[in-house]
Amino acid sequence: MTRVAVVQQAAIPADVPANLAMCEQLADDAAGAGAEIIVLPEFFSTGMAFLPELVDCAQPADGAAAGLLTRLARRHHAIVGGSFLCRDADGDTRNAFFLATPDGEFVGRHDKDLPTMWENCFYVGGDDDGVLPAVDGFTPGAAVCWEFMRTQSVRRMRGRVDVVLGGSCWWSVPEWPPHAVTQRWEEANAATAADVAPAFARLVGAPVAHAAHCGDVVCPMPLTPLTYRGHCQGGAVIVAADGQVLARRDRTAGPGFAMADVTIGRVTPLDEPPGGFWLHDRGPLPAVSWTYQNWHGKRWYAKHGRRHG
Numbered sequence: 034m035t036r037v038a039v040v041q042q043a044a045i046p047a048d049v050p051a052n053l054a055m056c057e058q059l060a061d062d063a064a065g066a067g068a069e070i071i072v073l074p075e076f077f078s079t080g081m082a083f084l085p086e087l088v089d090c091a092q093p094a095d096g097a098a099a100g101l102l103t104r105l106a107r108r109h110h111a112i113v114g115g116s117f118l119c120r121d122a123d124g125d126t127r128n129a130f131f132l133a134t135p136d137g138e139f140v141g142r143h144d145k146d147l148p149t150m151w152e153n154c155f156y157v158g159g160d161d162d163g164v165l166p167a168v169d170g171f172t173p174g175a176a177v178c179w180e181f182m183r184t185q186s187v188r189r190m191r192g193r194v195d196v197v198l199g200g201s202c203w204w205s206v207p208e209w210p211p212h213a214v215t216q217r218w219e220e221a222n223a224a225t226a227a228d229v230a231p232a233f234a235r236l237v238g239a240p241v242a243h244a245a246h247c248g249d250v251v252c253p254m255p256l257t258p259l260t261y262r263g264h265c266q267g268g269a270v271i272v273a274a275d276g277q278v279l280a281r282r283d284r285t286a287g288p289g290f291a292m293a294d295v296t297i298g299r300v301t302p303l304d305e306p307p308g309g310f311w312l313h314d315r316g317p318l319p320a321v322s323w324t325y326q327n328w329h330g331k332r333w334y335a336k337h338g339r340r341h342g
Contacts, residue, residue, distance in 0.1 A: 034294040034295065034296060035069050035070060035294070035295050035296075035297050036066075036067045036068050036069050036070070036292060036293075036294050036295075037068065037069070037070045037071075037072070037196075037240075037242045037271055037292065037293060037294075037295045038060075038063035038064075038066070038068035038070070038071050038072070038290045038291070038292040039071075039072045039200070039242050039243060039244040039245070039269040039270065039271055039280075039282075039290060039291050039292075040056060040059045040060060040063065040071065040072065040073050040074060040077075040115075040200075040244045040269065040289075040290050041059075041074070041244065041245050041246070041247055041267055041268075041269035041282045041284075041286070041287075041288055041289055041290060041291070042055060042056060042059065042073070042074050042077060042244075042245075042246050042247070042288055043055075043246065043247050043248030043265075043287060043288045044076065044077070044079065044080030044202075044246055044248070045080065046079065046080040046081070046082050046084055046087070046250075046252075047079055047080070047084055047086045047087050047090050049078050049079060049090050049092070049097065049098070052077060052078050052079060052080065053077075053078055053097060053098065053101050055288065056073050056077050056078075056101060056115070057101060057104075057105065059288060059289065059290055060073065060105045060109075060113065061105075061108075061109075062289075062290065063290045063292060064105070064108070064109035064111055066290075066292060067292075068109075068111060068290075068292055069111055069112065070111060070112045070113075070114075070196075070198070070242065071105065071109070071111055071112070071113045071114075072113075072114050072115060072198050072199070072200060072242045072243075072244045073102075073113070073114065073115025073116075073200065073244055074115065074116075074200035074201060074202060074244035074245050074246050074269070075115075075116045075128065075130075075145075075177050075178050075199070075200045075201050075202045075244075075246075076116065076117060076118065076128070076202045076246070077098070077115045077116070077117055077200075077244075078090065078092060078097070078098040078101075078117040078118065079117065079118055080202065080246065080250075081152060081155075081202045081204075081246075082151075082250050082251070082252035082261075083151040083154065083252045083253055083254070083255055083261070084252050085337065087118065087154075087155050088126075088155060088337060088338050090118060091118040091119065091120035091126045091155075091156075092117055092118065092119060092120065093119070093120055093121075094119055094121065094129070094131075094142075098115075098117040098119075099117075099119075099131055099139075102114065102115060102131055102132075102133045102139075103133045103137040103138070103139070104137070105133070106133035106134060106135055106136070106137050107135070107136065107137035110135040111135055112132065112133065112134060112135060112168060112169065112173075113132075113133045114130060114131060114132040114133065114173075114175070114198050115130065115131070115200065115244065116128055116129055116130035116131070116143075116145065116175075116177050116199075116200065117129065117131075118155060118156055119131075120340060124339055124340045125156070125157050125339055126155060126156040126157070126338060126339070126340075127144040127145070127156050127157060127158075127159055128144065128145040128148065128152070128156050128159075128177060129142055129143070129144050129145075129159075130142065130143045130144075130145070130175040130177055130198075130199065132165055132168070132173060132175065132198065134168050134169075135169075140165060140166050140167075140168045140173075141165035141166045141173075141175075142161075142165075143159070143161055143163045143165065143175035143176075143177070144158070144159020144160075144161060145158065145159060145177040145178070145180060146158050146159055146160065146180060146183075146185070146186070147179070147180075147183075148327070148330065149178060149179045149323070150319075150322045150323055150326040150327065150330070151255055151326050151329075151330055152330065153326065153327050153329070153330020153331050153333070153334060154255070154329075154330040154333040154334050154337070154338055155330075155334065155338050156334070156338070157334070162189040162190070163175045163176055163180070163186065163189050163190055164189065164190060164193050164194055171195035171196060171297050171298065172193065172194050172195050173194060173195065173196050173197070173198050174189075174190040174193070174194030174196070174197045174198070174237070174239065175197070175198055175199055176190070176197055176198075176199040176233070177199050177200065177201070178199075178200070178201035178202060178203060179201075179203075180199070181199070181201070181229040181230065181232075181233050181243070181312075182225075182229060182311055182312055182313055182315070183310060183311060183312060184306045184307060184308075184309065184310060184311070184312055185310075186233075187233065187236045187237055187306045187312070188306065190237050190239075191236065191237050191238065191302055191306070192237075192238055192299060192301075192302065193299070194237065194239050194299060195239055195297050195298050195299050196239050196240050196241070196242065196295070196297050196298075197233065197234070197237060197239055197240070197241045197242070198242050199241075199242075199243055199244070200243060200244030200245060200269075201226070201243065201244075201245055201246070201266075202245075202246045202265060203226045203245070203246075203265060203266040204250050204261075204263050204264070204265055204266070205219050205222060205223070205263040205264050205265070205266060206218045206219035206222050206263065206316070206318050206319070207261055207262055207263045208262070208263075209259075215318070218316050218317060218318055221314075221316050222266075222316050222319065223266055225313045225314070225315075225316070226266040226268060227266075227268055227270075228313070229243075229312075229313065230243040230270050230272045231270075231272050231276040231277075231278060232276065232304070232312060232313070233272075233312075234272045234273065234274055234275070234276045235275065235276040235302060235303040235304040236302055236303075236304050236305075236306050236312070237302060238274060238299050238300045238301055238302035238303070239274050239298075239299045239300070240271070240272060240273050240274045240295050240296065240297065241270075241271070241272040242271050242272075242295070243268075243269065243270050243271070243272070244269050245265070245266065245267050245268050245269040245270075245282075245284075246265035246267065247264070247265050247266075247267035247284040247285075247286075247287060247288065248264065248265055248287075248288075249262075249263070249264050249265075250262075250263050250264060250265060255325075255326055255329045255330070255333070256325065256329050264284065265284065266284055267282065267283060267284025267285075267286075268281060268282070268283065268284055269281070269282045269290065269291045270282075270291060271291055271292070271293040271295060273295065273296065274296070274298070274299070274300045275300070275303060276303065279293035279294075279295065280292055280293035
């Protein structure tokens with residue numbers, strides 16, 4: 034059995050020093066409780082919202098965010114991973130999950146395949162399969178946020194990994210009128226967010242350690258006069274290979290971590306992936322936002338997000 038911890042963070046958007054300090058303290062606390070694998074959430078250095086200042090928060094692959102992962106790994110002789118906005122030498126930014134070994138070296142990196150909605154303003158997708166090199170005798174896979182929603186993620190890793198490490202910054206459906214309708218949409222959205230890790234474990238045939246963000250999010254809605262006011266879904270969770278939830282931290286519990294002793298190793302997947310693109314129904318508003326914000330974000334990124342020269 035391996036003791037695994039997943040961090041739940043309440044990031045301050047675009048405040049890199051504060052977010053790194055927050056993650057360091059939470060990871061130190063988890064290590065103090067015996068964690069041998071520690072997973073930080075997606076965008077742990079920045080949070081995520083439609084805020085132009087995030088462009089300047091992207092870190093190089095050898096910058097402060099990556100340095101936090103290796104420092105924590107060495108300090109606690111643990112495996113430590115998480116994803117952040119990483120600006121590469123080619124000028125593009127990617128949502129990169131790095132995994133550090135107990136000796137403080139990176140064993141591998143996974144770039145999220147498709148940015149989600151307004152995330153398209155801040156990075157481009159990757160094309161690796163998410164299967165990382167073996168560490169400590171097991172093969173880890175990495176998946177980030179809505180990669181847990183797509184059949185292509187399952188097909189890349191199914192039967193090939195011994196544990197899936199990742200995290201999310203999954204936001205809520207805002208409370209817009211008619212409130213009865215948007216409340217139903219949000220209830221369904223929250224239920225999907227809670228189910229993606231257990232479902233993914235059953236589909237891939239490996240335990241899942243999924244870190245998360247909690248807290249409020251306020252930002253403009255792209256191409257509209259509306260203001261988004263919502264929250265991150267939280268729900269940092271650790272799941273066994275059969276989909277059993279071993280530990281979960283509710284978003285209302287705030288920042289902290291969930292921890293469990295996990296049997297690392299692949300098993301025969303219990304469920305078959307569906308034939309379509311999505312593993313779960315996104316809901317009406319996320320489906321619309323996916324379409325128009327993806328279109329807008331790619332154009333916004335080309336003008337504002339990429340660094341030329």
